Amino acid sequence: MHHDRMNEPVPAAALMALAAVLGDRVTTSRDLCRQHANAVSWLPVEPPEVVVWPVSTADVVAIVRIAAKFNVPLIPFGAGTSLEGHVNAPCGGIALDMSRMNRVVAVRTADLDCTVEAGVTRGDLNRHLRDTGLFFPVDPGAETATLGGMASTRASGTTTVRYGTMADNVRSMTVVLADGSVIETGTRAAKSAAGLDLTQLFIGAEGTLGIITELTLRLHPVPQAIGTVVAAFETMGAACEAAMMAVTSEPLIARLELLDALTIGAVNRKSALGLAEGPSLFIEVHGARATIDTHIEALDSLLRDAGASRCQRASALEDRTRLWRARHDAFWAVCEAWPGRSAVVSDACVPLSRLSDCIIATQADIRDYSLVAPIVGHVGDGNFHAIVMVDPSDVSEMARTNTFLDRLGRRAIAMGGTCTGEHGIGQGKRELLALQAGPALPVMHAIKRALDPSNILNPGKIF
Amino acid sequence: MHHDRMNEPVPAAALMALAAVLGDRVTTSRDLCRQHANAVSWLPVEPPEVVVWPVSTADVVAIVRIAAKFNVPLIPFGAGTSLEGHVNAPCGGIALDMSRMNRVVAVRTADLDCTVEAGVTRGDLNRHLRDTGLFFPVDPGAETATLGGMASTRASGTTTVRYGTMADNVRSMTVVLADGSVIETGTRAAKSAAGLDLTQLFIGAEGTLGIITELTLRLHPVPQAIGTVVAAFETMGAACEAAMMAVTSEPLIARLELLDALTIGAVNRKSALGLAEGPSLFIEVHGARATIDTHIEALDSLLRDAGASRCQRASALEDRTRLWRARHDAFWAVCEAWPGRSAVVSDACVPLSRLSDCIIATQADIRDYSLVAPIVGHVGDGNFHAIVMVDPSDVSEMARTNTFLDRLGRRAIAMGGTCTGEHGIGQGKRELLALQAGPALPVMHAIKRALDPSNILNPGKIF
Numbered sequence: 001m002h003h004d005r006m007n008e009p010v011p012a013a014a015l016m017a018l019a020a021v022l023g024d025r026v027t028t029s030r031d032l033c034r035q036h037a038n039a040v041s042w043l044p045v046e047p048p049e050v051v052v053w054p055v056s057t058a059d060v061v062a063i064v065r066i067a068a069k070f071n072v073p074l075i076p077f078g079a080g081t082s083l084e085g086h087v088n089a090p091c092g093g094i095a096l097d098m099s100r101m102n103r104v105v106a107v108r109t110a111d112l113d114c115t116v117e118a119g120v121t122r123g124d125l126n127r128h129l130r131d132t133g134l135f136f137p138v139d140p141g142a143e144t145a146t147l148g149g150m151a152s153t154r155a156s157g158t159t160t161v162r163y164g165t166m167a168d169n170v171r172s173m174t175v176v177l178a179d180g181s182v183i184e185t186g187t188r189a190a191k192s193a194a195g196l197d198l199t200q201l202f203i204g205a206e207g208t209l210g211i212i213t214e215l216t217l218r219l220h221p222v223p224q225a226i227g228t229v230v231a232a233f234e235t236m237g238a239a240c241e242a243a244m245m246a247v248t249s250e251p252l253i254a255r256l257e258l259l260d261a262l263t264i265g266a267v268n269r270k271s272a273l274g275l276a277e278g279p280s281l282f283i284e285v286h287g288a289r290a291t292i293d294t295h296i297e298a299l300d301s302l303l304r305d306a307g308a309s310r311c312q313r314a315s316a317l318e319d320r321t322r323l324w325r326a327r328h329d330a331f332w333a334v335c336e337a338w339p340g341r342s343a344v345v346s347d348a349c350v351p352l353s354r355l356s357d358c359i360i361a362t363q364a365d366i367r368d369y370s371l372v373a374p375i376v377g378h379v380g381d382g383n384f385h386a387i388v389m390v391d392p393s394d395v396s397e398m399a400r401t402n403t404f405l406d407r408l409g410r411r412a413i414a415m416g417g418t419c420t421g422e423h424g425i426g427q428g429k430r431e432l433l434a435l436q437a438g439p440a441l442p443v444m445h446a447i448k449r450a451l452d453p454s455n456i457l458n459p460g461k462i463f
Numbered sequence: 464m465h466h467d468r469m470n471e472p473v474p475a476a477a478l479m480a481l482a483a484v485l486g487d488r489v490t491t492s493r494d495l496c497r498q499h500a501n502a503v504s505w506l507p508v509e510p511p512e513v514v515v516w517p518v519s520t521a522d523v524v525a526i527v528r529i530a531a532k533f534n535v536p537l538i539p540f541g542a543g544t545s546l547e548g549h550v551n552a553p554c555g556g557i558a559l560d561m562s563r564m565n566r567v568v569a570v571r572t573a574d575l576d577c578t579v580e581a582g583v584t585r586g587d588l589n590r591h592l593r594d595t596g597l598f599f600p601v602d603p604g605a606e607t608a609t610l611g612g613m614a615s616t617r618a619s620g621t622t623t624v625r626y627g628t629m630a631d632n633v634r635s636m637t638v639v640l641a642d643g644s645v646i647e648t649g650t651r652a653a654k655s656a657a658g659l660d661l662t663q664l665f666i667g668a669e670g671t672l673g674i675i676t677e678l679t680l681r682l683h684p685v686p687q688a689i690g691t692v693v694a695a696f697e698t699m700g701a702a703c704e705a706a707m708m709a710v711t712s713e714p715l716i717a718r719l720e721l722l723d724a725l726t727i728g729a730v731n732r733k734s735a736l737g738l739a740e741g742p743s744l745f746i747e748v749h750g751a752r753a754t755i756d757t758h759i760e761a762l763d764s765l766l767r768d769a770g771a772s773r774c775q776r777a778s779a780l781e782d783r784t785r786l787w788r789a790r791h792d793a794f795w796a797v798c799e800a801w802p803g804r805s806a807v808v809s810d811a812c813v814p815l816s817r818l819s820d821c822i823i824a825t826q827a828d829i830r831d832y833s834l835v836a837p838i839v840g841h842v843g844d845g846n847f848h849a850i851v852m853v854d855p856s857d858v859s860e861m862a863r864t865n866t867f868l869d870r871l872g873r874r875a876i877a878m879g880g881t882c883t884g885e886h887g888i889g890q891g892k893r894e895l896l897a898l899q900a901g902p903a904l905p906v907m908h909a910i911k912r913a914l915d916p917s918n919i920l921n922p923g924k925i926f
Contacts, residue, residue: 112711160654167660181902188879191628191844192812192881247575286714288761381652421655424656425657
């Protein structure tokens with residue numbers, strides 16, 4: 001769909017109009033433009049021509065009106081941590097850096113909600129909430145991910161098995177449409193049956209339908225008590241089987257992570273944790289003080305019955321922290337374990353019963369294509385990542401990586417799953433989306449055309 | 464938007480085309496047409512001209528193609544239990560009775576999901592699941608509600624505080640579009656970041672964007688143990704305050720229902736339960752055998768601290784059943800308490816902190832307008848119903864009821880909530896939707912036009 005755009009440079013009159021509204025919050029600096037393009041994936045860097053820093057919804061309205069008038073692409077930019085080229089500018093245009101829209105507008109503890117500007121990071125929000133007894137659970141890894149970006153990519157992560165994805169934790173958003181009009185997508189009520197769900201329409205739309213400027217988020221009570229169990233298994237199949245049993249029988253599971261033997265090895269080398277080097281589950285339980293130990297004991301014996309060769313449990317903060325550091329550091333541990341290589345990270349998500357088959361087939365592919373690719377997963381959701389450690393100058397290896405990732409996406413789709421559980425489509429997975437959606441793809445196109453007929457909003461992504 | 468339709472009768476050629484596909488599964492019988500129009504609300508009955516009984520997605524495709532060719536409205540019909548005129552035929556046309564699409568296609572226990580045809584009722588599904596250890600939690604009241612209808616109205620109910628609404632429990636749907644094409648809206652993965660969320664677009668669309676023919680639903684493990692606490696309070700304010708405290712501090716709450724004093728009185732008269740006649744909370748906790756009593760005790764003392772004048776608890780099945788019968792029978796108890804009157808039921812949903820204010824202001828209105836209207840609520844979600852017991856022949860009372868309901872919707876919107884938490888817009892709440900959505904309403908219209916340009920799908924609803 002982005003081929004229907006002419007690649008004209010942003011006209012000088014548009015730059016003047018932007019400067020008139022934003023003063024020095026506009027730049028065409030090559031360095032700054034480059035910093036606002038894709039930086040964390042294998043996709044080529046395609047910088048925008050202009051970067052602007054709005055500080056209010058009114059600023060975004062003015063910017064969108066100028067872009068519409070001059071038919072210039074707009075690319076919303078949060079923290080740049082997305083993985084599929086979402087912030088690239090294949091048709092040129094203006095990057096909207098949302099980082100200065102970073103106010104927490106309101107926290108309403110009695111309503112278990114808050115309203116934030118789109119540039120607030122999830123780390124900053126949780127620091128802001130520290131004394132309220134509440135927290136925002138969605139954890140995609142990057143501390144600096146912005147809540148607007150997380151909504152745009154329908155992010156999720158380690159806590160999704162209990163607390164859901166961004167889709168489950170956004171009540172409403174303020175969105176600026178392609179014509180400059182401003183809408184509120186929903187209300188602050190916990191649920192609504194009032195017409196089409198526009199909140200869910202803009203979540204995961206990757207900035208192609210409108211620019212998110214504010215979000216009202218659902219908050220959760222900080223659990224009274226937290227317990228952890230870490231269990232190592234002989235085989236990947238046994239670990240996946242145990243994960244399925246745990247999900248079905250233990251209602252308090254808040255995190256259920258899988259690390260393969262390669263990842264555990266990397267973590268051990270980085271942090272000297274002495275973990276058993278087999279496929280391992282890291283499980284966190286959130287519950288009540290009076291009963292947490294009972295739940296941890298039940299989980300521990302379930303995992304042993306399921307064949308865990310080694311099982312450690314912890315409820316004291318320092319013990320938990322030590323164990324979860326392994327999970328949190330996994331990506332960096334993997335990067336350090338293969339110095340001089342770069343990480344190409346992809347994800348897939350399949351029905352639980354197919355998880356073991358999917359991971360085992362993926363590992364076979366990794367061997368067959370002579371790749372190095374540790375696997376880490378949010379397996380309570382059937383979601384996992386392959387972290388391919390590549391030498392970007394090795395043309396053959398990059399080609400094999402490409403084929404491997406394509407096969408991974410196709411395998412997940414064939415198993416009734418999705419080519420991406422949490423990273424999004426961006427530029428990188430458009431062919432896989434076409435395969436996955438089939439006759440539903442024209443419906444997405446029809447909605448895009450209805451809301452952004454000139455295709456100025458993040459062209460070249462999803463569609 | 465339905466005024467742009469001409470009210471032409473269904474042409475004879477269309478009837479012949481339908482009969483050629485469906486044989487005797489087509490009727491123009493006045494009685495049958497009348498049975499397929501709104502029967503349970505205060506809105507006028509507007510019967511369709513034709514009723515058809517598809518038995519497959521292919522049948523629905525054929526029906527939609529005929530309707531498109533002859534420009535005839537199509538009104539999907541589940542069980543006819545919706546409350547806002549969703550199944551009326553204000554522009555005439557064809558009712559699609561989905562009751563013969565009632566097969567459970569697959570139950571996949573390991574994936575915690577199942578696939579059903581749209582006409583399967585929630586009661587039948589749960590009976591089908593009886594020996595699997597799994598259940599489908601969404602409980603809008605009516606046992607006979609179909610899963611397709613529940614998805615179309617974004618239904619929810621007593622268990623939503625724990626298990627979510629239909630939006631949280633549908634993974635994917637098969638939908639026939641206005642041009643007869645068939646799409647699958649999603650996958651069977653627990654989550655996906657692959658493009659626009661079409662599943663959420665069709666949920667709550669009330670049949671205006673497509674005809675749902677199959678659904679893949681998320682299932683949940685039957686809880687090991689269930690406990691109940693019922694608590695009566697002196698005032699509505701105290702009951703609402705206690706509900707908020709319970710929601711924040713007890714993670715295992717699966718139902719949190721409010722019955723006002725009038726409702727408790729009606730229930731006592733019907734079933735001689737001897738409940739204390741004040742505003743009361745009915746709370747159900749779903750948890751593990753080993754810890755359920757600890758949770759029930761904690762909840763009991765929380766409710767007493769919050770001012771409960773009387774508190775009963777039960778974990779044995781017969782005791783629980785006795786107490787929950789009061790909640791389940793509430794609607795019928797109210798109907799019996801005012802014989803000769805009809806129930807006009809409406810709902811609203813507000814942020815938790817406004818629930819008490821909203822209910823108290825609503826009760827003041829009930830007095831001021833000289834109405835009889837017990838209040839029952841899913842207050843864990845901030846959602847409540849007013850059951851106005853009217854004499855439909857009393858023109859003044861009907862006018863006062865209308866004004867009262869309009870004020871209720873506006874009050875909920877003004878408090879940051881929604882004019883309907885679970886009943887939907889249908890014909891009855893279109894003005895309130897326009898008020899609530901404001902500049903977002905044209906976005907809904909744009910999507911409707913993009914997907915159903917001839918407005919043949921359930922015209923006169925939502926839009």
